[in-house]
Amino acid sequence: MDLKEMLAHRRAIRVYDKTKHIDTERVADCLRLAQLAPTSSNMQMWECYHVTDAKTLEALHRACFQQTAATTAQELVVFVVRPNYVKRRATANLTFQERNIREHFPKEKQEKYLKRWSMYYKKAIPFLYGRFFGLFGLLRKGLMQLLTPFRPMLHQTSEADGNVILHKSCALVAETFMLAMSEIGYDTCPLEGFDSWRVKRALHLPYSAQISLIVSCGVRNEAAELGERFRIPFEEQYIRI
Numbered sequence: 001m002d003l004k005e006m007l008a009h010r011r012a013i014r015v016y017d018k019t020k021h022i023d024t025e026r027v028a029d030c031l032r033l034a035q036l037a038p039t040s041s042n043m044q045m046w047e048c049y050h051v052t053d054a055k056t057l058e059a060l061h062r063a064c065f066q067q068t069a070a071t072t073a074q075e076l077v078v079f080v081v082r083p084n085y086v087k088r089r090a091t092a093n094l095t096f097q098e099r100n101i102r103e104h105f106p107k108e109k110q111e112k113y114l115k116r117w118s119m120y121y122k123k124a125i126p127f128l129y130g131r132f133f134g135l136f137g138l139l140r141k142g143l144m145q146l147l148t149p150f151r152p153m154l155h156q157t158s159e160a161d162g163n164v165i166l167h168k169s170c171a172l173v174a175e176t177f178m179l180a181m182s183e184i185g186y187d188t189c190p191l192e193g194f195d196s197w198r199v200k201r202a203l204h205l206p207y208s209a210q211i212s213l214i215v216s217c218g219v220r221n222e223a224a225e226l227g228e229r230f231r232i233p234f235e236e237q238y239i240r241i
């Protein structure tokens, strides 16, 4: 399939064919491809739980209000964001960049780049991602407001804004996964209709983890009516400047 065909094939499937099995390893391969999606500051503060175990699936069906998009699916992938992974992801990025710079950048520029990455992941990122019951975000937002008359500043800096940033990146990962599934003829449905507390309990996740999206997986039931796809006229959404 080329990209156009993949995009046309991907639909939100609500009824899967229980007789058509999908290969768990191929689904995992699509998740591996989804890792290539971009994330803000390359922080990759997401993880996915590929659920194939019958008991956990049953608990998730209940958490998804028994939607057929979940109950008829063969597997579910739960995309989770982890706001408290700042330090470990920043360290991983910096460790990688130190090697990357030494191996791929001209010798005379290495120190400059190393210093820049170190500032970014040791100072800027902890400042921008830091949280303390909403208070740190409030302080950060206040500081940015004070500085904005003098220079362009980020404004989405509260802790709630931080959640949007994490879920935004995670959604790109989930979309990449769904397109990869589409490319091999597998079907998916993104779901945000779920009880996130129950999902967390089923996956033994801590309070700090946030459920971003559940993607159900299987092969569509051709007998179930899908209907046409509705999209707003392009001209209403496309503004060329």
Ligand SMILES: Cc1cc2nc3c(=O)[nH]c(=O)nc-3n(C[C@H](O)[C@H](O)[C@H](O)COP(=O)(O)O)c2cc1C
Pocket (backbone or CB within 6 Å): 010, 011, 012, 013, 014, 067, 069, 189, 190, 191, 192, 193, 194, 213, 229
């Ligand atoms: C963030 C998000 C959450 C969604 N949640 C649900 C859901 O809980 N249940 C459901 O049946 N479909 C859900 N959908 C699927 C949308 O309804 C569907 O993508 C939309 O109607 C467009 O249809 P298409 O994907 O076939 O083009 C969700 C889609 C997105 C992007």
